Amino acid sequence: MVAPAANKRVKNKRVSRNIIIGSEAWQLPPVGHPDRPKNVPPDHTKRWTVYVRQPEGDPALTTWLNKVQFKIFNTYENPLRTCENPPFEVTETGWGGFSIDIRLHFIPASGEKAQYRQHFLQLEKYGDEAMQAEQERTGCVRSEFLEVVQFNEPTEALFDALTAEDQWNYLMPAGKGGSKKASLGANGRMKRGMPNGERSAQLPEKGAEEVPFSQDQEQALIDLLKSKIEQVDKELEKETKKREETENKLKDLRNELGHEAAQQAAHQASGDRSRRR
Numbered sequence: 001m002v003a004p005a006a007n008k009r010v011k012n013k014r015v016s017r018n019i020i021i022g023s024e025a026w027q028l029p030p031v032g033h034p035d036r037p038k039n040v041p042p043d044h045t046k047r048w049t050v051y052v053r054q055p056e057g058d059p060a061l062t063t064w065l066n067k068v069q070f071k072i073f074n075t076y077e078n079p080l081r082t083c084e085n086p087p088f089e090v091t092e093t094g095w096g097g098f099s100i101d102i103r104l105h106f107i108p109a110s111g112e113k114a115q116y117r118q119h120f121l122q123l124e125k126y127g128d129e130a131m132q133a134e135q136e137r138t139g140c141v142r143s144e145f146l147e148v149v150q151f152n153e154p155t156e157a158l159f160d161a162l163t164a165e166d167q168w169n170y171l172m173p174a175g176k177g178g179s180k181k182a183s184l185g186a187n188g189r190m191k192r193g194m195p196n197g198e199r200s201a202q203l204p205e206k207g208a209e210e211v212p213f214s215q216d217q218e219q220a221l222i223d224l225l226k227s228k229i230e231q232v233d234k235e236l237e238k239e240t241k242k243r244e245e246t247e248n249k250l251k252d253l254r255n256e257l258g259h260e261a262a263q264q265a266a267h268q269a270s271g272d273r274s275r276r277r
Contacts, residue, residue: 007111009153015162016151018058021102022144023050025123028093037093044093046123050100051089055146059167062086064106064151064158071101097121104149109157117147146218 025048029036037047052068054061068088070081081090102117122143125132135141151158161167 008156010156010159011153013154013159014150014152015154015159017061017064017149017162018055019061019104019147019149020053020055020144021051021117021119021147022053022142023048023100023119023121025049025121025141026139040093043095045095047091047093048121048123049089049091050102050119050121051087052102052104053088057171059162060170061088063161063164063167064110064149065104066107067105069103069105071103073098094121094123097123107158107161109155109161110151111155111158112151115149119143119145 025046028040028045028047031042050070050072052061052065062085065088067082067084070083070090072079072081072090072092073094076092083089098121100119100121102119104115104117106112106114120143122141125135125141126143127135151162154162
């Protein structure tokens with residue numbers, strides 16, 4: 001059998017993979033407490049972890065992901081952290097949230113350039129009352145999002161890796177005697193993507209307690225973003241009308257008072273707006 005070409009592309013094919021980019025944060029014991037880790041600066045109040053993971057039951061990340069780089073705040077020692085093997089995560093302590101730049105590097109056979117993502121490190125409780133109550137109960141503030149990585153017309157080598165059976169092997173740990181035994185979820189059911197039927201890297205249509213991400217949730221997020229965009233468009237329209245009204249008033253002033261007086265009035269109006277800010 002001819003080996004797949006490293007640079008030849010599979011035409012008219014697109015393969016997608018889901019990843020979870022997120023963070024978790026926990027409260028640190030106060031200074032002087034016996035459970036507080038040693039060598040933690042006294043002003044640090046949280047321990048946090050930022051990560052790139054695969055949804056439960058999805059094909060193995062390492063099929064296509066070579067390494068992940070996290071660019072954390074520049075006050076940390078070695079702010080550019082590189083993870084070449086799973087788990088792809090960084091754990092530190094701190095006191096405030098910030099944006100983390102994430103670079104995804106693909107396996108050399110992919111012929112793909114690195115892709116960039118960004119994640120805000122959420123350290124304080126957020127969301128509605130129910131979400132904040134759950135965060136208080138568990139002691140963990142979790143903020144994560146589902147991202148999709150798409151390979152358009154992948155190389156033959158990458159396409160073979162993305163369609164190979166061994167990308168599911170991690171779901172089947174060896175049982176007694178070295179035999180493969182399918183993993184079960186906490187509810188006793190097969191985990192999503194297990195070989196009890198068709199295996200798929202696609203999101204399930206419906207969500208459930210044991211299914212953290214689904215097509216329904218994805219559509220709900222899309223609808224929410226659309227509604228927010230509509231709100232922003234309406235506000236922009238209002239501001240545009242206000243600007244047009246102001247310009248028309250200035251035009252009328254120029255006609256009534258003359259150009260010099262209109263300039264003085266415009267300067268005074270600009271000063272009033274600055275003071276209000």
